Amino acid sequence: MPSNTSAKSIGTSATLFLVAGMLISGVCNTILNKYQDLQCVGNCDDPNPKNRVYFEQPIWQTLNMFVGEFAVWSVYLYQVYQQKQNRLRPTPPSAVNQLDAAALVDDIDQDIAKVQDELPELKGWKALLFWIPTLCDMTATTVMNVGLILTSASVYQMLRGAVVIFTGLFSYLFLNRRLRGFEWFSLVLVVVGVAIVGLSSVLFPQKKPSTSTLAEEGFDYSSLLGVGLVLGAQIFTATMFVVEEKILSRYKVTPLKAVGLEGSFGLISVLAAMPILHFALSDRYPTFDIVQGYHDFFDHPTVWQSGLAISVSIAFFNWFGLSITSAISATARSTIDACRTLFIWMVSIYLGWEQFSWVQVIGFVVMVTGTFYFNGVLKWPFVTEEEEEERAPLLSHEE
Numbered sequence: 001m002p003s004n005t006s007a008k009s010i011g012t013s014a015t016l017f018l019v020a021g022m023l024i025s026g027v028c029n030t031i032l033n034k035y036q037d038l039q040c041v042g043n044c045d046d047p048n049p050k051n052r053v054y055f056e057q058p059i060w061q062t063l064n065m066f067v068g069e070f071a072v073w074s075v076y077l078y079q080v081y082q083q084k085q086n087r088l089r090p091t092p093p094s095a096v097n098q099l100d101a102a103a104l105v106d107d108i109d110q111d112i113a114k115v116q117d118e119l120p121e122l123k124g125w126k127a128l129l130f131w132i133p134t135l136c137d138m139t140a141t142t143v144m145n146v147g148l149i150l151t152s153a154s155v156y157q158m159l160r161g162a163v164v165i166f167t168g169l170f171s172y173l174f175l176n177r178r179l180r181g182f183e184w185f186s187l188v189l190v191v192v193g194v195a196i197v198g199l200s201s202v203l204f205p206q207k208k209p210s211t212s213t214l215a216e217e218g219f220d221y222s223s224l225l226g227v228g229l230v231l232g233a234q235i236f237t238a239t240m241f242v243v244e245e246k247i248l249s250r251y252k253v254t255p256l257k258a259v260g261l262e263g264s265f266g267l268i269s270v271l272a273a274m275p276i277l278h279f280a281l282s283d284r285y286p287t288f289d290i291v292q293g294y295h296d297f298f299d300h301p302t303v304w305q306s307g308l309a310i311s312v313s314i315a316f317f318n319w320f321g322l323s324i325t326s327a328i329s330a331t332a333r334s335t336i337d338a339c340r341t342l343f344i345w346m347v348s349i350y351l352g353w354e355q356f357s358w359v360q361v362i363g364f365v366v367m368v369t370g371t372f373y374f375n376g377v378l379k380w381p382f383v384t385e386e387e388e389e390e391r392a393p394l395l396s397h398e399e
Helices: 012-037 058-070 072-086 101-115 124-150 153-174 181-203 221-250 255-281 290-298 301-327 330-350 358-375 385-390
Strands: 040-042
Touching (some): 012 124, 012 153, 012 330, 058 124, 072 255, 072 301, 124 221, 124 255, 153 181, 153 221, 153 330, 153 358, 181 358, 221 255, 330 358
């Protein structure tokens, strides 16, 4: 069976490129989604902000995401064309030496392909396997988009750190990985950190520009609902991570092709789900009204322009994420994803979207500490080197 890969498989420069790219594109994606939620789409001239209507179309944001992923096919097809041309002429110097980002992308995909050389190629009906993580991604993204409307960008991102909890549990239940006592304790730290962050969102809610159509007045049920939705969505995100790595460990497929497949399956799935959600929920929740969503999205330049930026950022983010999953591990991907929370929090405060909260800081520190200890980034002082070496990766490539 193929052995687990490491960052050394693709080189230090390529690894740093992937990590930086995932952080930057990930921060941009969350900030842009929140910015889109804050755009006024109705009664914008009303002097009372509470009477204005703001963009609340989570299903359209999910569609927007898959459009970005689908667009990756153009890059993939161009890459295939370039590879054919390269066979007819001498190979150019190393992309890393040239610091050519476009060529570096091609080099990374080729290096990952070399790592997967012993695996059978993913083709034919087997490509439909990517529909499983796509459905998980679609569900998680839509639910989280609703949660993002109801809570702040930083709290939203911090709560997404709960994915480590579910990924750890799934690895224990479905991947037959034995978790040691200190690993369970690390997960407890993550749970405590997430609970503190969630509590901060309810006790010190963000100042919303209007009353959301998704929640009621009175006690801040909207923030509580937002916390619950984001946390629940992590079950689907963890499932997506597990399934993606399993597919990448069994079949030869480049990250660009994987993103394109998920984009294609996602577009089909979302377009099929939109009319169903429209007839089932639009009477009570206008946020799922297809016609209203179309006008809210395309009749306002700031909304569709930010949507275009979101498509670009999510395409890059998913490619970086899948490249890290394939070349390193899903553990590394989830750890980096937790780190970008700090930058999102800093940007949100700078933009005035939320106030500084020590409760959030404490919760974030506890959560990230647990995540780092669980993933082996930090070492417990009472764990011997022998025990640490015997630890299997969170999601092993081995059978």
